[in-house]
Amino acid sequence: MNHPAPTPTITWPTEGLTRVPNRLYSDADTYTQEQARIFQGPTWNFVGLEAEIPNPGDFKTSFVGDTPVIVVHDRDGGVNVLENRCAHRGALVCLKEHGNARSLACVYHAWNYSLKGDLIGVAFERGVKGEGGMPRDFDKSKHGLRKLRVETLNGLIFATFSPETPPLADYLGPDILERVRRVTQKPLVVLGHSRQVMHNNWKLYVENVKDSYHASLLHAFFATFKLNRLTMEGGIVVDASGGHHVSWSKGAQDVETKTEYEAGDIRSNVEDLTLQDTNLIAGRDEFGDGVTLQILSIFPNFIMQQIRNALAVRQVLPKGPGKTELVWTYYGFADDDAALQQMRQRQSNLAGPAGYISMEDGCVGGFVQRGIAGAADERSVVQMGGEGAETQTTRATETSVRGFWKAYRPLMGL
Ligand code: FES
Ligand SMILES: [Fe+2]
Incomplete structure (x- = not known):
């Protein structure tokens, strides 16, 4: 008589945060547990x-x-x-x-x-x-x-099912709170929405956002037009829980001050490519700190983006173990002048479902989901930049990806 195989339980690899079990991306029981322990648990x-x-x-x-x-x-x-x-x-x-x-x-x-x-x-x-x-x-x-x-914070609305979730400011911690406030310091206006369905587990997209290692490698547009290179001044901030992060960088060039952009001298290292219309990336240092990129994530599934002057929030919505819906809301400030609002809208072409930069992120999670289809018992390797999940001054690291798992494991009892 044949007996069905027992439901496999997941044991975390002894290597710690540098190994992630593939089963977590496809297992139906894990998905159900996440809804109860994470989304209806002590999270905002x-x-x-x-x-x-x-x-x-x-x-x-x-x-x-x-x-x-x-x-x-x-x-x-x-x-x-x-x-x-x-x-x-x-x-x-x-x-x-x-x-x-x-x-x-x-x-x-x-x-x-x-x-x-x-x-x-x-x-x-x-x-x-x-x-x-x-x-x-x-x-x-x-x-x-x-x-x-x-709880609301500068126009952002957060909710929790659990009476045990700490107050939002404590949940975020001072480093994250300061950077949320940085991009929400005035009354907000909504500029638009977009939605996309991705054929991968929700965690693969959250990890992708936290993965600064891939940014200049996967996204040809970034490197070609010198919008984000790992050699730029920047870093990764990870909060004490591990679950929240900020990746930031200061652009090497700003089209308002560097005349080589106007001169059409924007070339890739590998091909003779020139951006004919530099309006697309023309930006303004509106926060006065020279930071041209700030990508911020709040555990479990919320993202805030500042790419130059393109501001947006993203919700990563789980729709079953292998399906995710990503909801983008583009915003500006109520007192934006017409030129700044136009800059935000034009630069919003950089990100979003068909964004020049981000469209690869919409499919790369699916590549992983398909790649691991026959390897539920294997694990991935997350070892760039060490084994911990601390703040680092380099972006050649996976520290904030490890941070996600540092926050995930205790909630899931793994
Ligand atoms: S009134 Fe809502 S289900 Fe009956
Ligand atoms: Fe990306």
């Missing part, structure tokens, strides 16, 4: 910008992990994050990506919720002509939408 999850819901009644739908949520601006000026699951039979309450509503009504049997998530109306609660209806002792106050804890 970005769900949107206050600028996306500026008026009372404005709402947007989003996700914490793969759990659908509603982010809503209520009549008292508060921001609530509610699970988008009707307390009656579990249907999605909000079906739209965004809108404005007086209350939140479920389409299935018309149960109605306030903007704070309280159940305020049950259709036919007293029945029809004295028959049917809910029992007299049915208590509406016990059947609201599940409410998440919410």
Whole structure:
């Protein structure tokens, strides 16, 4: 008689953070555990910008992990994050990506919720002509939408399911907090959105963002036009938990001050390539510190980007072990002049689903997912720049990738 193989359990390699088990990217049980232990565990999850819901009644739908949520601006000026699951039979309450509503009504049997998530109306609660209806002792106050804890930071909205998550400022730590504030120091305006589906596990994209080693190698555009080279002044900041990081660099050239760009003298090392229209990368040192690139990640799945003047936030949404949706929101500041806003929009062509720089990132995770299809028991090697997960002054390192696993392992009990 044949017995099915027991479900393999994952044991972390004895080498520590420098080895990552491939099974973590394809295993259905791991995926389920991540939803419970990480996304519904003690983590802060970005769900949107206050600028996306500026008026009372404005709402947007989003996700914490793969759990659908509603982010809503209520009549008292508060921001609530509610699970988008009707307390009656579990249907999605909000079906739209965004809108404005007086209350939140479920389409299935018309149960109605306030903007704070309280159940305020049950259709036919007293029945029809004295028959049917809910029992007299049915208590509406016990059947609201599940409410998440919410904190906002300079216009960013974060939510958590867990009462144990520390306050957001403590969760981020001072180094990360300072750099979040750097790119959100004025009221924000939304410039646009884009979405893309990637055929890889969500962690492969998060690791890709933290992987400064690949940037000038995979992305030909970066190196060709001298936007990001590992020889530039820069570094990697990793917080004490390991889970958050910032990669930053100062551009060697700035088109506003270096005339060789205007002279058309932008050439690759390997090919005689010239950028005909330098407007694409024309930038302004708007933060006054010369930093032309700041990529920041917050555990588990939130990214903030400053590429020159192109500012954006990205949510990495898990959609099953082998599928991920990436949601980009491009933003600027309310007091941007017309020239700066145009710069941001033009430079936004550098990143995004078809970005000159970032389009390779949309497929390289899929290359890994396909490459490891027959090697669940093997592990990858993450050893550039040492074995730990500390802040470093070089970007020829995988320190922040190891940091991700440093934060991941205790939450997952691995
Ligand atoms: S499932 Fe929402 S009212 Fe029935
Ligand atoms: Fe990349």
